[in-house]
Amino acid sequence: xxxxxxxxxxxxxxxxxxxxxxxxxxxxxxxxxxxxxxxxxxxxxxxxxxxxxxxxxxxxxxxxxxxxxxxxxxxxxxxxxxxxxxxxxxxxxxxxxxxxxxxxxxxxxxxxxxxxxxxxxxxxxxxxxxxxxx
Amino acid sequence: xxxxxxxxxxxxxxxxxxxxxxxxxxxxxxxxxxxxxxxxxxxxxxxxxxxxxxxxxxxxxxxxxxxxxxxxxxxxxxxxxxxxxxxxxxxxxxxxxxxxxxxxxxxxxxxxxxxxxxxxxxxxxxxxxxxxxxxxxxxxxxxxxxxxxxxxxxxxxxxxxxxxxxxxxxxxxxxxxxxxxxxxxxxxxxxxxxxxxxxxxxxxxxxxxxxxxxxxxxxxxxxxxxxxxxxxxxxxxxxxxxxxxxxxxxxxxxxxxxxxxxxxxxxxxxxxxxxxxxxxxxxxxxxxxxxxxxxxxxxxxxxxxxxxxxxxxxxxxx
Numbered sequence: 001x002x003x004x005x006x007x008x009x010x011x012x013x014x015x016x017x018x019x020x021x022x023x024x025x026x027x028x029x030x031x032x033x034x035x036x037x038x039x040x041x042x043x044x045x046x047x048x049x050x051x052x053x054x055x056x057x058x059x060x061x062x063x064x065x066x067x068x069x070x071x072x073x074x075x076x077x078x079x080x081x082x083x084x085x086x087x088x089x090x091x092x093x094x095x096x097x098x099x100x101x102x103x104x105x106x107x108x109x110x111x112x113x114x115x116x117x118x119x120x121x122x123x124x125x126x127x128x129x130x131x132x133x134x
Numbered sequence: 135x136x137x138x139x140x141x142x143x144x145x146x147x148x149x150x151x152x153x154x155x156x157x158x159x160x161x162x163x164x165x166x167x168x169x170x171x172x173x174x175x176x177x178x179x180x181x182x183x184x185x186x187x188x189x190x191x192x193x194x195x196x197x198x199x200x201x202x203x204x205x206x207x208x209x210x211x212x213x214x215x216x217x218x219x220x221x222x223x224x225x226x227x228x229x230x231x232x233x234x235x236x237x238x239x240x241x242x243x244x245x246x247x248x249x250x251x252x253x254x255x256x257x258x259x260x261x262x263x264x265x266x267x268x269x270x271x272x273x274x275x276x277x278x279x280x281x282x283x284x285x286x287x288x289x290x291x292x293x294x295x296x297x298x299x300x301x302x303x304x305x306x307x308x309x310x311x312x313x314x315x316x317x318x319x320x321x322x323x324x325x326x327x328x329x330x331x332x333x334x335x336x337x338x339x340x341x342x343x344x345x346x347x348x349x350x351x352x353x354x355x356x357x358x359x360x361x362x363x364x365x366x367x368x369x370x371x372x373x374x375x376x377x378x379x380x381x382x383x384x385x386x387x388x389x390x391x392x393x394x395x396x397x398x399x400x401x402x403x404x405x406x407x408x409x410x411x412x413x414x415x416x417x418x419x420x421x422x423x424x425x426x427x428x429x430x431x432x433x434x435x436x437x438x439x440x441x442x443x444x445x446x447x448x449x450x451x452x
Contacts, residue, residue: 003164004162006158026228029224029226030226031226032224035228035229036229037230037232038236039236040239049232051151052150052247054157054158
């Protein structure tokens, strides 16, 4: 059986702007990915879910602001748990100035308004990390 | 110590991340998955395995969340495997069951895993029975398996679970008609969810009428729930436990588990015979068999028999 790319696509529970994330979930499915779709309150929930689901990619969508602390906690939490084989990307309304800071945190790409779903699919296929058996 | 031993021992030490990776290896049929599973097997058989099945939209995930919380209140650890369908065209899948189980995230006594069915028929993923064993070896007291939304013949769960909960909802009158052939027969506990909707009592009556025709003793009970409000969920859990206690006491549970293992072994014989037969045939033989079908000289059964004969030759040669 072929290895399938598994993606956790998640957005804040309080953020009602889920159209982009839902659209992307369908596009990812059509690209052959397995997409776990959830809402989250705090970054810890993203980490717990990603580890239980053993995903290759975490995609965080935020369209209501407040995304920087979430990404900071997410990246430091992943590092604290010694998770270095999961690709983290962002989406939604995230200003360029924030995206540059995120790149420094280890979030290499942000797909905002105007970005094509295909570009996100291609980016994931190119950057998904080789994962060890243990 | 090799990596293999490490992963196995970490699963046995109840390390959720090791269990998660182990399930991925099984899903991908990765090298080393089978031998590690074999090592885990002697450490399994302790957990109660509960199947939850029913038509799409009946409220399976919401009921599962409530049942898991009821077991957590009793101090049990719980593993959940939630299966959703893969697209037969692209192989991709959207796994959305977790959305209805948000309150379980962050509880260290709960492990939830979404599984794509990956073109496997029957309502489960091919890797689901093995994933159940991983959770069992991880020391989970209860394992809940939620199937894809089922229609008439998705009854694979009955070959895995100790107790199968069949969930339906009011207004699915035709749905029940559709279920009566196969799915109705595999339910051990029946639930009419969304019981505040019109027709709930009628749905229960219809289910009871069909169950009366089955001559099962004791006849399964039909419970009403409003799972999103938590109403009736405690009774479902109690009914499941009563079912398991009775079956355990009479020895029927142990026999059921043995039957499941035997059937799994039989299915593997079929799958392996198929794999080995295909590996044995050379391209010329395959072309010749295909030609026999094309010219309608030989029917598929004859062609299959000839292919299997080739497998025997290969075995005798070595």
